[in-house]
Amino acid sequence: MNTIIAYFSTIPSAHRSLILMGGITLFWLIENTFPLFKFQYKKWHHAGINLFLTLTTIVINFLLAFILIQTANWTTRTHFGILPLLPALPVWLYTLIGLLLLDLIGAYLVHLIEHKTKFLWRFHLIHHTDTWIDTTSANRHHPGESIIRFVFTTLGVLLVGSPMWMVFLYQTLSIIATQFNHANIALPKKIDTFLSYFIVSPDMHKVHHHYVLPYTDSNYGNIFSIWDRLFGTFKTLPKQEIIYGVDTHLDPKENNQLKKLLQIPFQKKLSLEKNEKL
Template sequence: MNDIIAYFSTIPSTHRSLILVGGITIFWLIENAFPLFRMEYKKWPHAGINFFFTFTTIVVNFVLAFILIRTAEWTIENHFGLLQWISPMPIWLYTVLGLLLLDLIGAYLAHYVEHKFKYLWQFHLVHHTDTWIDTTTANRHHPGESVIRFVFTTVGVLIVGAPMWMVFLYQSLSVVASQFNHANIALPEKLDTFLSYFIVSPNMHKVHHHYVLPYTDSNYGNIFSIWDRLFGTFTTLPKEKLIYGVDTHMKSEENNELKNLLKIPFQKSRSFKNS
């Protein structure tokens, strides 16, 4: 455990980039070999759009990183936050509890709020417009949403009182988890179900990308599945019934053209239909 803490305390930016690129590469190869669905689409042009949004997400987080670092330093210096108030505890428990809470605030809560507030939904909508869900979809976030997510992560660090090594560990796990649960991979059904009791599995998250309510408003988790089960937002849907996308933007020119995707948050909102 001490080795992990030491590594993430000083993790180079190149290593963080390798985690991002390495994860996409590994899951890209797996989903090509063992696809959940054999989708008829041009994989590279589709990936190009999603890689653009991956790049903008990296830029946003790089530009604002000093805020996150200073927040983490301030919590430690001022003994502020849940972890600081309930310490001491075994380091493994300290780490697991911190990761759970960061995932709750930085991922589950952020995601839930984006679905419940119309203006925030307009930014998150870009992610849901993808009609071909694969590992590249993981980072398909409008730059505006990247800022929203950053704010929630920073608030999470403040409330949790997380040291920077834990933040880097959380972000690394979050990236890989998102690439995994978006990947178009066919896991044995029993294995996927078993995993879904602990982490967000591919089949669990795919339900969230079904094109109509109430499925779109479910399974908000990213790393840990406990929050959806605890707060009653967990649901299932047979994979044979899945249709990706969002019913308000099913036309190709709306969901597969970069120029329009960038404009979506500033267009007139449209109403969902229920299944």
């Protein structure tokens, strides 16, 4: 455990980039060999759009990284947050609690709020317009949403009182987890179900991408599945019944033109169901 802490305390930016691209490459190869769905689509064109949006997320996080670093350093220096209030714990347990809490605020909570708030939903909607979910879909986020998620990640670091090594570890696990649970891979049902008791499995997250409510508003987690189970947002749906997308934006022309995707948050078009809820 000390080796892991030492590594993530000084992890080079090049290593973080390698993990990001290595994960996409690995799951891309696996999903080509063992696909869950055999899509009829231009995979490279689809990937190009998603990877461009991934790149914008990387740039935004890079430009704002100093805020995250200063926040983590401040919490460490002042012993602010939840973790410093805990009694002495084994390092592995201390780390697990920190990761769980960061995942709660930086992934589950912001995701839930994006679905429940009209203004934020407009930005998150781009992620749900993807009708061909694969590993490149993982970071299909509008630049505006990338900023929103950065704010919540920073809030999580502040409230949890995470040291910077834990933040880097969390971000690395978060990247791998989202690439894994978006990948178009077919795991044996028993294995996927077993995994879903601990982490967000591919079948579990695919339900969240079903095109209509109440499934769209379920399974918000990214790394750990405990929060969906604890807060009653966990749902299942046979994978053969899943239809990807969102009911308001099913036109392939809208979903496969970058310019149109970037314009979606500024359109007035929202589903009747969403308008009734908000």
